[in-house]
Amino acid sequence: MKKHIHAVVIFILTGIGSFAQTKAPEIKDDFQPSELNQPGKEYPMVNSQGYARFRIEAPEAKSVVVSLGLGGTKGGTPLTKNDDGVWMGTTSGPMDEGFHYYHVTIDGGVFNDPGALNYYGSARWESGIEIPAHDQDFYALRDVPHGNVQQILFPSPSTGTSRRAFVYTPPGYSKSQSKRYPVLYLQHGWGEDETAWTNQGRANLIMDNLIAEGKTEPFIIVMTYGMTNDTKFGGLRDFKIEPFQTVLVDELMPYVDEHFRTIPGQAHRAMAGLSMGGMETKMITLARPDVFAYYALLSGGTYKPEEIKDKSQVDLIFLSCGSRENPDGVRSAADALRKAGVNAVSFVSENTAHEFQTWRRSLRELAPLLFKN
Amino acid sequence: MKKHIHAVVIFILTGIGSFAQTKAPEIKDDFQPSELNQPGKEYPMVNSQGYARFRIEAPEAKSVVVSLGLGGTKGGTPLTKNDDGVWMGTTSGPMDEGFHYYHVTIDGGVFNDPGALNYYGSARWESGIEIPAHDQDFYALRDVPHGNVQQILFPSPSTGTSRRAFVYTPPGYSKSQSKRYPVLYLQHGWGEDETAWTNQGRANLIMDNLIAEGKTEPFIIVMTYGMTNDTKFGGLRDFKIEPFQTVLVDELMPYVDEHFRTIPGQAHRAMAGLSMGGMETKMITLARPDVFAYYALLSGGTYKPEEIKDKSQVDLIFLSCGSRENPDGVRSAADALRKAGVNAVSFVSENTAHEFQTWRRSLRELAPLLFKN
Known part of the structure; x- marks a missing residue:
């Protein structure tokens, strides 16, 4: 629990807009598939600090941005295309424990993450991600x-x-x-x-x-x-x-x-x-x-x-x-x-x-x- | 029922690969929202002959193609971007009565249509569309x-x-x-x-x-x-x-x-x-x-x-x-x-x-x- 609070403080200090990816030392490399993924899907992933990492295949796209709902890191998480033509990105800070809605904006259109299950919120079926919580039992x-x-x-x-x-x-x-x-x-x-x-x-x-x-x-x-x-x-x-x-x-x-x-x-x-x-x-x-x-x-x-x-x-x-x-x-x-x-x-x-x-x-x-x- | 068989015959004669859109006279202008749309969503639409019409917002995309599952019109239905930056397209022929899975390929990535409900098929949640059937009661x-x-x-x-x-x-x-x-x-x-x-x-x-x-x-x-x-x-x-x-x-x-x-x-x-x-x-x-x-x-x-x-x-x-x-x-x-x-x-x-x-x-x-x- 202390770890989580610590991570929140870091997030507030570093602010939004910087890519957490590029500040690797502070993000633990223990990412696991979110438990709300579609069967057999590896991404999105979450780590023990509450960071979320996304992976979207859209090789010809110009821009891919993940938008998390209330309680997540506010604003978007822009993904970056890697050499394999796959878009990847990590939230700029840890998210609250528990369930979050999100969606992906691809070249200006709003879609769901093919890796995640969908949940009805905001008057549409949205992607869902689950951040493991200290009291999840x-x-x-x-x-x-x-x-x-x-x-x-x-x-x-x-x-x-x-x-x-x-x-x-x-x-x-x-x-x-x-x-x-x-x-x-x-x-x-x-x-x-x-x-x-x-x-x-x-x-x-x-x-x-x-x-x-x-x-x-x-x-x-x-x-x-x-x-x-x-x-x-x-x-x-x-x-x-x-x-x-x-x-x-x-x-x-x-x-x-x-x-x-x-x-x-x-x-x-x-x-x-x-x-x-x-x-x-x-x-x-x-x-x-x-x-x-x-x-x-x-x-x-x-x-x-x-x-x-x-x-x-x-x-x-x-x-x-x-x-x-x-x-x-x-x-x-x-x-x-x-x-x-x-x-x-x-x-x-x-x-x-x-x-x-x-x-x-x-x-x-x-x-x-x-x-x- | 006769109408439907007639439409099937036309479809076989005209073949796949030509855009039904450009042969407007034979497509009836009685499109209605598919009954499997998400609440309040107008598209996708279907007409009384079994044609399906799609509308996807992705203003910056390079290409948007709808792929229908088995029993639909085989192959893809490429959409065309209109002056409002919205991608629209109609199947090249009528589809079988009943339920069909489909998805949308946007700039090389596979996504679901934000207008439609999702159904688990092909080991993923896919978009669904319902073609009204003569025996749907x-x-x-x-x-x-x-x-x-x-x-x-x-x-x-x-x-x-x-x-x-x-x-x-x-x-x-x-x-x-x-x-x-x-x-x-x-x-x-x-x-x-x-x-x-x-x-x-x-x-x-x-x-x-x-x-x-x-x-x-x-x-x-x-x-x-x-x-x-x-x-x-x-x-x-x-x-x-x-x-x-x-x-x-x-x-x-x-x-x-x-x-x-x-x-x-x-x-x-x-x-x-x-x-x-x-x-x-x-x-x-x-x-x-x-x-x-x-x-x-x-x-x-x-x-x-x-x-x-x-x-x-x-x-x-x-x-x-x-x-x-x-x-x-x-x-x-x-x-x-x-x-x-x-x-x-x-x-x-x-x-x-x-x-x-x-x-x-x-x-x-x-x-x-x-x-x-």
């Missing part, structure tokens, strides 16, 4: 009993279609014929979709591991697409909560209660969301306090005490963010809620920003706090 | 009760890891607490993986629709990755069936029987596979006649009567291919099996080749024949 695929993630297609009269959701059922769910479970409705962020929490977030593995360690009671997680304005895809400007609230509360929820062994009722339901999904969580939980008892905003804003009309209906408010976001705002909001008599908990993910490592850790902290009433 | 997302597709992670001691499979459970499965179902084990082709049958093949929608129309009894489908030699990823040369047979028969099957409401036993199990998955199906069904009662090879070879040691153990052999493959071989193999006393059925998909439209139709024909004993 909590979301690793381990030899423990595994729950299942299943795709359901539920009828949505309000939007005139069948809509997709993913449902995590914990280990043991399919063996038992009678045990019933509480439910967490878990929302993605802007530009993402219902695949994000399991693909990028590894919500299923986080739950499998927590349950195997006895740290949380098993519960069901339901993830669906949080935008209903598909014709203006990805637009936030005209976003209204009512259409999604109808889909979630009046269409998806009854379907889930009918087709899965849930414990129905407000006391056994939680809603959480990251970023835009936090905004949705706040709006829906406040508009329908009869539906959820547990609220969680992950890098997604805060509640003020005066916004909670009937505090006796709220069993938990969980607020979190990365240490590079607004940790003081999250902590002070939780303090104010507690002073007003609400059971509020804050969590700050160290050395992360508005990115999935923050939200993986947030889910790890949130799960054990749910359904305690 | 059978695999469309319709307003009928839907089964679920769930990801399971099952322990595999023989390969030292947790392996992934997808399990289709039919509509009604999750509501019932007691009804048990037979199981079809369904394998993908070379370079594909366990996502192919639902993503490219739409196996779940085909089943939902058949069940809604009363054409088939509901059953469970299990799909897992058919290669175990991950270190030589995608290699067929060193392929041995034993490692995969162990995973399928000794590890996955007991897990499925334990975690799902199956009817265990040989009489209630089928195995089918497309292409390389057909080869696997043949090898495993012949090696383990005690395990499966129904065998199906989809563009995946044939059985000879003398290969079936105990014909009383085989309830059905189903052989299929596209009319552009080897239909006579498939038909005569089924004839020979029938003469030898085996219940054999052949199916030929009209006007398709070694491609998913053949296999979608094959599943539609196969499902009603299964589990009749």
